[in-house]
Amino acid sequence: MSSVSxxxxxxxxxxxxxxxxxxxxxxxxxxxxxxxxxxxxxxQAAGISQPYVVRMFGSKEKLFDEVIIRARERLETLFRExxxxxxxxxxxxxxxxxxxxxxxxxxxxxGGIVLPLMQAFLLGHDSVIGASAREGFLMMYRLLRDEAGxxxxxxxxxxxxxxxxNTLLTMRMAExxxxxxxxxxxxxxxxxxxxxxxxxAVKAEQ
Amino acid sequence: MSSVSxxxxxxxxxxxxxxxxxxxxxxxxxxxxxxxxxxxxxxQAAGISQPYVVRMFGSKEKLFDEVIIRARERLETLFRExxxxxxxxxxxxxxxxxxxxxxxxxxxxxGGIVLPLMQAFLLGHDSVIGASAREGFLMMYRLLRDEAGxxxxxxxxxxxxxxxxNTLLTMRMAExxxxxxxxxxxxxxxxxxxxxxxxxAVKAEQ
DNA sequence: GTCTATAAGTGGATAGAC
DNA sequence: GTCTATCCACTTATAGAC
Numbered sequence: 001m002s003s004v005s006x007x008x009x010x011x012x013x014x015x016x017x018x019x020x021x022x023x024x025x026x027x028x029x030x031x032x033x034x035x036x037x038x039x040x041x042x043x044q045a046a047g048i049s050q051p052y053v054v055r056m057f058g059s060k061e062k063l064f065d066e067v068i069i070r071a072r073e074r075l076e077t078l079f080r081e082x083x084x085x086x087x088x089x090x091x092x093x094x095x096x097x098x099x100x101x102x103x104x105x106x107x108x109x110x111g112g113i114v115l116p117l118m119q120a121f122l123l124g125h126d127s128v129i130g131a132s133a134r135e136g137f138l139m140m141y142r143l144l145r146d147e148a149g150x151x152x153x154x155x156x157x158x159x160x161x162x163x164x165x166n167t168l169l170t171m172r173m174a175e176x177x178x179x180x181x182x183x184x185x186x187x188x189x190x191x192x193x194x195x196x197x198x199x200x201a202v203k204a205e206q
Numbered sequence: 207m208s209s210v211s212x213x214x215x216x217x218x219x220x221x222x223x224x225x226x227x228x229x230x231x232x233x234x235x236x237x238x239x240x241x242x243x244x245x246x247x248x249x250q251a252a253g254i255s256q257p258y259v260v261r262m263f264g265s266k267e268k269l270f271d272e273v274i275i276r277a278r279e280r281l282e283t284l285f286r287e288x289x290x291x292x293x294x295x296x297x298x299x300x301x302x303x304x305x306x307x308x309x310x311x312x313x314x315x316x317g318g319i320v321l322p323l324m325q326a327f328l329l330g331h332d333s334v335i336g337a338s339a340r341e342g343f344l345m346m347y348r349l350l351r352d353e354a355g356x357x358x359x360x361x362x363x364x365x366x367x368x369x370x371x372n373t374l375l376t377m378r379m380a381e382x383x384x385x386x387x388x389x390x391x392x393x394x395x396x397x398x399x400x401x402x403x404x405x406x407a408v409k410a411e412q
Numbered sequence: 413g414t415c416t417a418t419a420a421g422t423g424g425a426t427a428g429a430c
Numbered sequence: 431g432t433c434t435a436t437c438c439a440c441t442t443a444t445a446g447a448c
Binding site: 008009011012013014041049051052127141 | 414423
Binding site: 215217218219220254257258261302364 | 431432434435439
């Protein structure tokens with residue numbers, strides 16, 4: 001509309017901007033953790049000014065809280081939808097577990113959900129986030145145990161596998177996928193067939 | 207030697223002081239992560255002044271690095287010792303795995319090793335710590351797969367279980383052990399027989 | 413709806429005394 | 431070997447203009 005280098009931020013509805021910030025924050029927090037991230041990093045990722053980020057959410061802490069709430073909801077929704085499909089198709093126990101695992105890896109690929117949640121799990125000492133993290137984790141356990149019908153042992157094994165994947169992700173183990181055969185083997189083992197996912201997640205960061 | 211309230215720090219050899227600081231740092235970093243901790247928190251935990259902590263290690267980053275190197279060594283030593291005993295007693299594959307699991311939970315109980323390592327796993331984006339974390343993790347994988355003879359699948363399952371335990375710890379899930387039956391069930395499931403460990407780890411913090 | 417300017421606080425690191 | 435004092439950079443948050 002004006003000069004060649006029209007870099008100024010466009011004026012868009014607050015609701016939409018809010019979503020943009022939440023997306024950016026999810027990536028930044030997921031990558032560097034709560035304490036390791038700055039509101040300015042979030043702002044830059046969202047293409048706006050730092051004060052605007054704070055103004056929109058009141059504080060860094062509230063922003064993180066929102067990100068976590070959103071991630072929990074997204075994860076729960078995904079699992080319920082996946083189970084609905086599994087029910088519809090009459091999958092067996094073993095099949096259901098694999099189906100859920102594939103859905104989880106899809107979510108990893110989607111980005112901005114799994115990593116911030118993992119970061120929240122490391123904040124048990126924070127009374128607010130800690131409580132939210134524990135609650136969310138228990139919700140998952142119950143859902144897997146009861147709704148998915150995996151039983152206590154199956155549910156805890158599923159969660160264990162998930163935590164291994166999360167850890168490999170935050171560690172960026174996939175950076176060694178090509179160079180280090182053992183890294184490749186471990187990732188393959190952790191992710192089963194759907195390995196490409198993790199590689200994409202890494203490449204997206206670089 | 208002087209007044210009644212002799213609260214001043216005693217003068218002790220640097221090497222000994224160094225160990226004290228490393229112990230304190232391991233607990234603080236393990237609890238709040240690298241970015242979430244301050245050198246002053248470490249100093250207070252060690253009962254000395256903040257500048258002294260920095261002076262002794264050059265920087266916060268170098269201190270964290272030291273903590274991680276130490277933790278990696280301790281973990282590796284523990285597993286090798288445990289395997290030596292397993293060999294001596296001629297334990298079978300399944301028995302060896304359980305034996306290693308018990309050893310790991312002992313290490314959790316000991317404190318200051320497992321949690322800082324877990325925190326390091328979340329720092330994949332840091333070129334120095336990230337590389338150290340990946341290296342340490344791969345070392346564990348190889349050790350479990352080859353030395354312990356668990357095979358690729360067994361090793362990755364073992365690590366998965368470990369990551370679940372670590373996550374439950376950092377999340378402080380044990381705080382709900384009494385009040386929330388599902389939390390209890392999940393912890394029992396993750397830790398097997400040796401549950402008391404996790405409870406102690408929590409109580410030690412409060 | 414979004415920015416610039418900036419206040420206020422925190423935390424890592426350095427200097428130098430004891 | 432250890433501290434006090436302090437500097438400086440960084441970060442969150444606020445004020446107010448556009």
